[in-house]
Amino acid sequence: MPPSLTFVAALRRFRRNRRGSAAVEFAMIAPMFIALLFAILESAMVFFASQVLETVTQDSARMIMTGQEQTAGKSKAQFKSDLCAKVVALFDCANGITVDVESFPQFSTVSLPSPIDANGNCLPPSNYSPGGPGDIVVVRAFYQWPIFVTGLGFNLADASGSKRCLTATAAFQNEPY
Incomplete structure (x- = not known):
């Protein structure tokens, strides 16, 4: 730097120079853009997983509604196994999905x-009462989905341990089988 160049003159020359300004602006915006991109992707994955769980729950509940599960004498483990057979690769079915089947006399x-307790733990019930002809039955399936993007005020987790307690429900009246 020449001795005649003062600090103020160097600062003015720096402000006038526009080479590399796009790179500097991108470096300032990139972290927020990438965080937003990951948040959108994670929201889409949670929504997709929730819809898959809802679909397999509805399909499996149909077996109870028509009386096929009851007349075959299937147990809770067999019902869960049938439900898990419909999930291809999205869930860890053996360890992760919990099934709750309850029957009621009327709606x-x-x-x-709620499957979430006061401490924020996802502890879903695990009953199996498919009922008889004409009974009201509620089939619920639960899965704890891990959440990764929790920073910058965006957090989909509703349970402890950065997890989302996905719940799928089917309510119906059993057919007179």
């Missing part, structure tokens, strides 16, 4: 507890 008596 007005249906009462379902």
Whole structure:
């Protein structure tokens, strides 16, 4: 730097120079852009997983509604196995999916507890009562989906351990089989 160049003159020359300004601007914006991109991707994955769980729950509940599960004498483990057979690769079915099947005499008596306790843990019920002909049955499937993008105020987790407690529900009246 020449001795005649003062600090103020160097600062003015730096502000006038526009070479590399796009790179500097991108470096300032890139972290927020990438965080937003990952948040969008994670939201899409959670929504997709929720829809897959909803679909397999509806399909499996149809077997109870038509009486096929009851007349075959299938157990809770067999029902869960049938449900897991419909999930291809999205879930760890053996360790992750919990199934809750409860029957009620009428729709007005249906009462379902939240799967998330006071401490934020996802502890879904695990009953198996498919009911008989004409009974009201509620089939629920639960899965704890891991959440990775939790920074910058964006957090889809509703359970402890950065997890989302996905819940799929089918409510119906059994057919007279």
